[in-house]
Amino acid sequence: MNKETKFDKETQIAFNDIKEKNKMIETWTKQAEEGKVFEMCSCGHFGGMSRDSHNAHEPNIQAGHGKCKLCKCDWFTWVGFCNAEGKIEK
Ligand SMILES: [Zn+2]
Ligand SMILES: [Zn+2]
Numbered sequence: 328m329n330k331e332t333k334f335d336k337e338t339q340i341a342f343n344d345i346k347e348k349n350k351m352i353e354t355w356t357k358q359a360e361e362g363k364v365f366e367m368c369s370c371g372h373f374g375g376m377s378r379d380s381h382n383a384h385e386p387n388i389q390a391g392h393g394k395c396k397l398c399k400c401d402w403f404t405w406v407g408f409c410n411a412e413g414k415i416e417k
Pocket of ligand 2: 368370371372383396397398399400
């Protein structure tokens with residue numbers, strides 16, 4: 328008898344998604360710490376988990392997600408991962 332409900336399946340999928348996301352975040356965080364990956368804000372300055380030497384955004388909830396120190400940007404708005412020159416890698 329198959330007791331698995333739709334809910335169980337959805338929960339399992341959601342759980343796998345979270346595990347997958349956490350793995351990705353772990354990889355990005357490691358690369359960010361090593362200065363291999365930076366995050367770009369819509370204002371054109373580094374933010375998010377970009378390393379401290381480059382990060383222009385103040386901490387808010389998470390590191391680099393607050394106000395930009397270099398312009399009037401109020402909130403880090405992620406536009407993409409980029410290299411140390413700010414070039415967004417696709
Ligand atoms: Zn910004
Ligand atoms: Zn800015």
